[in-house]
Amino acid sequence: MVESRLTGPVRVVGVGLLGTSIALGLRARGVDVILSDASPTNVSIAVDYGAGRGATDGDEPQLVVVCVPPDVTASVIVRELSAYPRAVVTDVASVKKPILDAVIAAGGDVTRYVGSHPLAGREKGGPMSGRADLFLGRPWVVAGHAGISYQTAAAVDDLILDLGATLVEMTAEEHDSSVALVSHAPQVISTLMARRLAGAPDAAVNLAGQGLRDVTRIAASDPALWVQILGANATPTAEVLRGVRDDLDEVIQALDASSFGSTSPSAEALPSSTWRRTMVEMLAGGNTGVARIPGKHGQDRRYASIVVMVDDTPGELARLLTEMGEIGVNLEDLRLEHSPGAQIGLAEIAVLPEAVERLTAALADRGWRIAG
Template sequence: MTSQAAPLTTGPVKVVGTGLLGTSIALGLRTAGVAVQLSDASPSALALARDLGAGEPEGPDSAEPALVVVATPPDVAGDVVLDALRRHPDAVVTDVASVKAVIAAEVTAAADGAQRARYVGSHPMAGRERSGAAAADADLFAGRPWVIAADDAAAPATTAAVRAVALDLGALPVTLAPQEHDDAVAVVSHVPQLAASLVAARLVDAPEGALSLAGQGLRDVTRIAASDPRLWAAILVGNAGPVAAELRLLREDLDGLITGLESAAAEGPLAPGSVGALSRVMTAGNTGVDRIPGKHGGAPRRYATVQVLVPDEPGELGRLFGEVGHIGVNIEDLTLEHSAGARVGIAHLAVVPSSAATLEHELTNRGWRVVAE
């Protein structure tokens, strides 16, 4: 048996806020062997995180933390960071909110030089549609970028302490300035969230007959629309400028599409400019998708997809995975398309192109029905 490597993080670590991110951080650090103290304004949320094994609630006899992680919503994170800097004069303090510039400005305005040297904002680029400690996972950050939003005031030891946490949780540390971070997440996180919510909102008054036709495409587009509205409202107003700028660009694209479609509706499908307007947006979308980094944040990579019908019976999906493993093919990504009440689902297995033909052949020989793309 191999022994677990010693953690890079020096404890105790105090986690303030026991929602999804805070509890996941605490669980991961506990797994790595780091002592964790928990704090939350909600006694029931605190008790749940404790019962999940995330740590022990902070008490009057608790040791002084070496590091404080503020995992509260962004609209209160600045105040909580400042309180932690004052209460724990020897601790490094970070927050993991989804916006960075506004919190950094609050700290700069209210903290002295020594306190500012002990603070650096950070943001693990990981999450789920579900919120709260019940959705927490010690492996939530594995292979995901963890932004360290350092400015000139943060001491090198402060940045190093937060980097150690990211590494202990299996994340990939990335250093960006606070505003650089906010501009980036407006593009890759905040506007996609709004786009998903806008599409899902069109379903509120949709006829039941239309909803019965919904397929995997609609589920993919609207998946993150199930996120917590209150949390996202706080995130979006905290990054209002960059998000508004991106939405204006999106509106220009939408206006072009609407003009093209209205022209086609009025003058026929081959009306001048209509096909070109649609083609430009679709082509740009293809190019954008190709730029999304691949597995584990690596370089973009094209995979072949093998589609397999999976009976809606207990154990069948597990049997498929087992047989793919016996064949010796690694599944790089997986999506499962299944409608309620359907007798079968379709597993879309993404594999390296050189393995696709072998996998299709071997699965067919083992009795699986492979669907041609």
């Protein structure tokens, strides 16, 4: 067991996905974790899951981590600061400035509070979705402020490092504008694209491939939670979406007026070079932007991948993974693509770059078809 930087008990308030994942990660380092939630059932599930123990009257936590919905985060922070006057308090809400302002307005002791936000998650919530490794290598923002004490900053830094995350320091304002760009606006865009599918013909939806799945994956997120998040970070998110709207208007205008045939009665056909230039600029700009994202499709760039064709029969995927183990290559990540009715699926296997050539040759020798 790896020794923890944190020395005292850690109280986790809210045992959904993030709270349970934090608790599991700390328990893996031997930290005494105290679990609290408005739902006794959630606490029982998290305790059974090995995430910690239930709260008792004599608890004296070193650190309190508030993992509750954004609309109640500030009030819970103030309550925990009052209940545990010797503890440092942080939270993991996805907006920071409104919460800090509310804590100050309520008279909370901000010398013992600093907001934070791990940029990690899954589409599904609840304690059973928790993973001890959820934060490994992921950015975790600490939104410092003028009144914070050294002890407060150190305790939250230790939490982040204990969970294997990468500490990023920002102001609350910088954080909120950043997540509007990389998280909140993308959620809206994904949702709106998925909404187009709701009334689409089955014949069209059945043609969907991995591209559409990638674009709409996060559209499966909890609407109630996202209403709170978007409401709390409305202005920065709306600013990003206005920029997207401007780009969409330009693309639509170019398509409507393309020399291949206008779709708008009022549009005048543009010379081929004009509308093509617009489209090339937009598409190339997307190439430039996506190249800045750490890791292809969110994967770590330290990994390389191969695509293996897998027959749609029981046990074939399990056989592939078993044979990878026999070859002696560790699976770092796995992505599956399979369309309804197809006789094969595609397994995109991420491994260390130095293992790609050996794995490709060994799988081919065993009869596997390598697609790329």
